[in-house]
Amino acid sequence: MQIPLNEFEQVIDEKILKRGLTYFKGGAITDFSEISTGEYEAIVSGTEEYTVQLEVSNNTIVAHNCDCPYDMGPICKHVVAAIFYLQQNELELNHPNFTIPKKKKTKSISQQVKELLRAISHEELIEFVQKNSNKDKKFRNYFLASFGHLSQNQSKEFYQKQIHSILQTAAGRDGWIDWSDMKYVVNTTEPFIENAEKYLTNNNFENVFYISTALLEEMTEAFQYGDDSNGDLGYFVESAMELLSKLVQKKLPATLKQEIFEYCISSFNQKLFEGWGWHLGMLHIACELIEKESDADIILDCLDTVDGNYERELAQSFKLDLLREFKDKQVVERYINKHISNSSIRMKEIEKAFKSKNFEKVLQLSKDGIKCDEKDKPGLVKVWYNWLLKVAQSQKDTPKIIEFSRFLFIDNFHPEQDYYQILKDTIEDEKWYPFLEEIIKEITPKQRWTYTELIRKIYIKEEWWERLFLMLKQNISLENIEQNESYLSKDYSSELIELYSERIINYVEKYIGRNHYQTACRYLRRMKKLGGGKQVKDLIEMFRKQYPQRKALMDELSRV
Structure with missing residues (x-):
């Protein structure tokens, strides 16, 4: 701003x-x-x-x-x-x-x-830094983070010790880093990232590896004793992973490539980062360093050990990509058939089959997916039905297009297509309104609460304002009035003003507190825009007489 x-x-x-x-x-x-x-x-x-x-x-x-x-x-x-x-x-x-x-x-x-730096002698400056490094831990940490890269004896442990000291200083005696102490952590640790970027530019690849792995290990551990509500620890982890990703794209010496590969495998097997996204991420880094099929086999073996349903599905998809690259087609096909219940694998196979116009395979995989996921993953069921629809559209199968579009229109929170428009474009004009009435009858709840978003959508699409207003009257709330105001204001402005007035009176009677008064006044302003200036004036006058003791309400009313 x-x-x-x-x-x-x-x-x-x-x-x-x-x-x-x-x-x-x-x-x-x-x-x-x-x-x-x-x-x-x-x-x-x-x-x-x-x-x-x-x-x-x-x-x-x-x-x-x-x-x-x-x-x-x-x-x-x-x-x-x-x-x-x-x-x-x-x-x-x-x-x-x-x-x-x-x-x-x-x-x-x-x-x-x-001016001071020009005036101070070299010896005085050295003495100042040494003296303050001895007595002020924060000063020492920042100094080492900024200039530690000039040291001759660098290693992962060298950087890890410095980063650990920064985190422990921030944690203090309580052993907890709260959000206010995170500023010190960020300011003092940022130089490591800056230096690593310089090392990367200058082809000093070994130090990039040391800094990024030291950051990964220490920051992952710090999640256990630090408040990361600002995302600062996560920022350093992401930066470290990004550094590693950039590093393995470089032309590295064979010994360093092997060292990084072994670190990735070792950290995965030791579960250093288990429970975090970068646990599996280490194997993705290792993939960039594969020299021969035996390296791929090591990663494939690691992927077989992944626990947890979500993580296992990610690992299976990851493994399939590796198999495609390093194994023959028979091995790949066997793996796909064995793990086709994995939605990501099923999706890729469906996409591949659809692209090659193998519609029979798309239908089979989609129908199997519906059976597989209908109990525990209803959201995926809609995805598979959408593929059935896409096949019907490709084959111009009108009855199937109507069947699947109707199902997806009625029961879908995240539509992949405009199913309403597909239905309208497909169904003959003389059959359209009877079709809509049938849907409305089917989805209208039997209980008293008859306000459904789907029916509302139909009324708006067809510009059935009288029916929309009737539905609103049967389900009055301030939110519902506001939601439908733009559609009904042309023909029902006076009625909307009256509905607003009734609900605002009830709202102010029921709720106390400035936040609620601000909400009530917001709706009073909406009444004004509808042409209800007089009614708003009358309401304000009534509230002033009825609730003179509510000072916050009086204050908010004066701003309407």
């Missing part, structure tokens, strides 16, 4: 703007620095202390970040407080704790650091 500084009050949500101004006026900005030209950092104290970063270009905030947990909108009150601080002279605001000189500009942090 880009924010023009000369009109930020118009861009930002009013509620957040007020909260940010309150924070600013309350002295919540305890530190504000220009890091470099156009880059600012602020410390904002609220329930906790948060860091805000702003990047300004051409009098516009082009980037902003706050490490608070707020995720209900594009900008938080801490960022807004920092913007008010930045703009306080232009806005002529008086800040209680700070005054900014109008003529003399303070040097940026970046300038100050440059």
Whole structure:
């Protein structure tokens, strides 16, 4: 979200703007620095202390970040407080704790650091780093992560020890890394990824292998003692797997290829990453390193050991791809026949048969799939029926097209085709309406609740507004009125206003709390748009008399 500084009050949500101004006026900005030209950092104290970063270009905030947990909108009150601080002279605001000189500009942090580095001697700098590395574990971890690549004795263990130290420092005495400590983990660990990318570019492949495997093992373990709600640990795992994937595409020395292959097989067999997607992912990496059929056999043996229904199905599909590449057709066919209940394998065989116009095989596989999955996997049954329909369409078999489209139209949450339109295009005009009435009769529930999405869809498609309105009246709710408003407003605006009015009165009577009042007021605005301004005014007047003690309601009503 880009924010023009000369009109930020118009861009930002009013509620957040007020909260940010309150924070600013309350002295919540305890530190504000220009890091470099156009880059600012602020410390904002609220329930906790948060860091805000702003990047300004051409009098516009082009980037902003706050490490608070707020995720209900594009900008938080801490960022807004920092913007008010930045703009306080232009806005002529008086800040209680700070005054900014109008003529003399303070040097940026970046300038100050440059000047100090020129002034400090080489020996003083070495002494400073050594002293702070000894007494400050976080400083030491960041220093090693940034410059450890210059060490001569690198190995997986070398990097693993550093990453482990970072994670343990973040975990502290409690042994748990909460979300606020993850920022330290990210900032301190990111240099490993950056260095590995440089190694990859410079063909220093061994160190890429060491860093990526060290990250994989340590971050996987950290899921047991860290809050990954922000996805930071997952980010490092994904980055490590991506590095390995890039690495095995390179022209590697034979010894390193063998080392990576053996690591992938060993980590799989030792179940280092079991339960995670990269457990099977290690075998995918190993596949890229296959030199001979015996290497493929090792991976095939590993795949036979996979547990769990979902994982086993993935492994079976993976194995089939390997068999196609390294084994003869008879072996492949036997494997397919043995594991045809695997939906992925069945799907590939159906697609292959359909492409070659072997419709008999498509029909057989689809019908078998229906029998196989009708009890436990009803969603897949619809997939197999759709293949029956596709064959009928290819063969222009009208009765079958109608049969399968009708079934899929009535009972399908994730349609692969527009079954309604297929039916309409296929059925003769004089038979169409009787056909629809038959469907409506079949799917209309016998119980009192008669509002079904499928019947609603038919009414809308056929523009049967009277029947749609009748169904709405029989199943009134604020959500249903809103859902059908765009279709009915032309012919039934006054009726919709009346329905809204009745339900809003009941809603306000039943529910208490600002969130509910905001919902009620949202529907009042919808009434207004329908031409019910007078009715809305009457309702507001009634609510003010009836619920004067509900201050939040009075506040929300004033905004309608």
